[in-house]
Amino acid sequence: xxxxxxxDIDNLYETLENGEQQYLLAGGTDINVQINNGTIRDPxxxxxxxxxxxxxxxxxxxxxxxxxxxSFKDVIESRIIKKYLLLVHNSLQNFASxxxxxxxxxxxxxxNGSPTADVIPILLVLDAKLIICSKSNTHEVLLKDFFTGYKxxxxxxxxxxxxxVIDKNAEAKQQTFYKKVGSRNSLAIAKVSxxxxxxxxxxxxxxxxxxxxxxxxxxxxxxxxxxxxxxxxLTEIDFExxxxxxxxxxxxxxxxxxxxxxxxxxxxxxxxxxxxx
Amino acid sequence: MKINFILNRQNVAIDVDPMKRLLDVLREDFDxxxxxxGCGEGECGACTILLDGKPVTSCITNAIHAEGKEIETVEGxxxxxxxxxxxxxxxxxxxxxxxxxxxxxxxxxxxxxxTDGERNLDKIKKALSGNICRCTGYKKIFESVMLACERxx
Numbered sequence: 001x002x003x004x005x006x007x008d009i010d011n012l013y014e015t016l017e018n019g020e021q022q023y024l025l026a027g028g029t030d031i032n033v034q035i036n037n038g039t040i041r042d043p044x045x046x047x048x049x050x051x052x053x054x055x056x057x058x059x060x061x062x063x064x065x066x067x068x069x070x071s072f073k074d075v076i077e078s079r080i081i082k083k084y085l086l087l088v089h090n091s092l093q094n095f096a097s098x099x100x101x102x103x104x105x106x107x108x109x110x111x112n113g114s115p116t117a118d119v120i121p122i123l124l125v126l127d128a129k130l131i132i133c134s135k136s137n138t139h140e141v142l143l144k145d146f147f148t149g150y151k152x153x154x155x156x157x158x159x160x161x162x163x164x165v166i167d168k169n170a171e172a173k174q175q176t177f178y179k180k181v182g183s184r185n186s187l188a189i190a191k192v193s194x195x196x197x198x199x200x201x202x203x204x205x206x207x208x209x210x211x212x213x214x215x216x217x218x219x220x221x222x223x224x225x226x227x228x229x230x231x232x233x234l235t236e237i238d239f240e241x242x243x244x245x246x247x248x249x250x251x252x253x254x255x256x257x258x259x260x261x262x263x264x265x266x267x268x269x270x271x272x273x274x275x276x277x
Numbered sequence: 278m279k280i281n282f283i284l285n286r287q288n289v290a291i292d293v294d295p296m297k298r299l300l301d302v303l304r305e306d307f308d309x310x311x312x313x314x315g316c317g318e319g320e321c322g323a324c325t326i327l328l329d330g331k332p333v334t335s336c337i338t339n340a341i342h343a344e345g346k347e348i349e350t351v352e353g354x355x356x357x358x359x360x361x362x363x364x365x366x367x368x369x370x371x372x373x374x375x376x377x378x379x380x381x382x383x384x385x386x387x388x389x390x391x392t393d394g395e396r397n398l399d400k401i402k403k404a405l406s407g408n409i410c411r412c413t414g415y416k417k418i419f420e421s422v423m424l425a426c427e428r429x430x
Contacts, residue, residue, distance in 0.1 A: 003278070003295050005341065025339070032298070032337040033318045045296060047341055073331065097407030098385070100319055102331045103338060 002044040009053045013135035015046055016158040022046050024160060026054075026069040027103035029096075030112050054107075054162060057081065065131075066164040068107025072096070072119075075106055084168045091122050091178040091195065107161045110143070113151045113218055120219035121195035122178060124211035126170040131163040140165070147218035174199045177274040180213075181266055183257070190214045191258040194270040203233045210274065215250040215267055222249050225271065234275060243268055282343040284309075285353030295341035300324045302340050303350060311351035311380045315409070322408030325381040326350050332388045334407070351380040354387050363387055363425045370421040374412035381408045386422045396426040 004022075006012035016022065022044045023031055034040040048054060048069060055067040057078045064080055072095050075081055075088065082089050095101055095118050109119045110130065120143070128143045132155060143164075146153050155161070177196040182189060193213035199206045208226050213219040224245040229237055252263035278295045281288070284307065291306055303309045303326070312335055315323035319337040326335045327349040328342065354360040363386055366372075373379055382405060389404035401422045410418065 001296070003341075005278075005295070025341075028339055028342065029319055029334075029337050032339065035296075036298075036317060036337075047295070049342060050344070097320075097322070098404060099322055099325060099332050099334045099407035102328070102333050103342075 001042050003047070004045070005047045006051070009051050012046065012048060012051060012160075013133070013158075016160065017135055019157065020044055021157060024048050024111070026105045026108050027071065029100050029104040030108065030114075048160070055105075059084075059168065062168050064166045064168055066106055066166070068111075068161045068163060069105045070107075072101040072104050072106065072109075073098075076101065085126065085166060085171055087126070087171055087176040087178060087195070087197070088119075088122055088166075091180075092119065094180065095119070106164060110146070110164070111153070111155075111161055113147055113153055115150065115216060115218055116190045116193075116214045117219060118180065118190060118193065118213065121193055121211035121213040123164065123166070124219060124221050125176075125195045125197045125209040126166050127209075129165040130161050131165060132159050133162045134158045134160075138162075144221055147220070150217040152218075171197060175277060177277065179270050179273070181270075189257060192252075192263050192266045192270065193219075194267065194274065196271075196274045198274070205229050205232055205234075205275075210271060212250060212267060215252045215263055217251070220249075222246065222271075224249050229275065237275065239268075239272060242271065246271070278341070280340055280344050282345065283347040285349055291340075293340050295339060297340045298336055299326070299338040299340055299343055299348075300335040302343070303335065303348075309350050309352050311355075313377055313380060315378065315381075320409070321378070322381040322385065323378050325384040325408065327354070327384060327388060330388075332385055332407075351383055354384065359390060359429060360387060362428055363390065363422075366421040366425040366428065367418075370417050370424060372414065372417040372421040374410070374414045378408060378410045378412075382410065382418055386425065389422070390425055390429050394426050394429055396423055396430070398423065401426070 004015050006015050025045050025047045026049050054069040057080050058065045059080050076092050109117045123143050129140045174197040180190045180193040190213055196210045198208040210222045228245055252260040254260045279292050281290045300312055303312055312326055313323040315321035317336050319334040324335040325332050329346045385405050385408050401419055
């Protein structure tokens with residue numbers, strides 16, 4: 001095991017160039033559990049919590065920039081988030097527990113990429129982008145294109161997420177929705193979570209975005225369902241068709257928290273609730 | 278690696294594996310046995326401490342996270358005026374059963390009263406929601422924190 005604490009951000013990018021698999025340590029709420037239970041053995045650790053460039057929330061022109069090592073507590077309490085992104089503020093209230101909210105970071109929740117990661121469905125319906133940097137390159141990736149498989153993503157060994165970017169108007173004039181179903185309010189890992197934004201005019205769904213967590217290898221948008229309901233009035237929506245499309249888009253699993261039939265039905269019901277609201 | 282921090286208002290320095298769990302640093306290197314290991318996964322809150330005034334689970338926090346920061350544990354906080362007031366309230370309402378989770382409940386209660394302190398049951402429940410009591414004596418714990426809010430104001 002190697003431990004590196006880069007002296008500054010340039011030194012961090014330099015460190016990431018050495019070609020090895022390295023784990024970035026920010027809040028540590030997930031990686032420490034994995035190290036302690038032996039899932040991750042003998043890791044090379046690069047500590048990034050002290051690098052101020054990676055944390056904090058700023059607004060600039062039409063966008064909000066959230067540093068990747070910003071804690072959930074800071075996201076929830078941010079004046080900027082409360083002003084523009086009430087869905088984010090409200091939905092994260094029950095994220096983990098107040099104790100975990102202090103340590104856990106938004107970039108960590110994304111990079112770790114758990115199928116149950118609470119923040120990802122919310123950011124997906126807000127069309128969030130990630131700024132990914134390495135020593136010689138900076139590029140943007142839409143969050144919907146970030147994941148490639150179970151806990152897998154498009155990042156290379158020498159890259160890290162530096163910021164999450166959300167349009168200030170991502171929620172403007174839209175109805176928002178978030179429901180997480182877990183065993184209890186606090187410290188519950190979601191059995192099913194559904195996030196959505198929609199705009200209805202003259203009873204017709206003008207545009208809609210729906211994303212789900214805990215139902216696929218990684219949280220994802222339901223593009224087929226969205227496409228089907230767009231332009232329709234509520235009375236024109238055939239919910240059997242919605243279920244049929246849903247069954248092609250989600251692949252719920254049975255695990256210690258729930259069985260797949262339960263997850264499927266709860267997801268159907270939550271989408272119905274969202275459409276009816 | 279050498280790590281410097283403030284522990285219960287005293288400057289300390291220690292040469293330690295930076296990945297060592299902060300809980301183990303406190304218990305083994307500083308002989309502060311108040312913070313307990315319950316689940317070891319950040320879910321039960323028995324190891325709660327304050328890091329720069331914010332409550333965290335020290336079992337999934339590393340020694341390196343303390344670098345340059347202020348750490349407060351049950352040993353330090355229990356000596357403060359507010360700490361003593363909270364202990365008296367726990368005492369009077371018979372809130373403590375086996376006691377294992379209590380250093381954690383104490384730290385979360387202290388943090389709530391210090392940062393908010395409104396005598397509001399819903400808020401208190403939420404503030405203590407990261408702490409689990411296997412004796413399930415929540416009702417009396419909430420009552421004692423309600424009482425502490427009343428007295429602290």
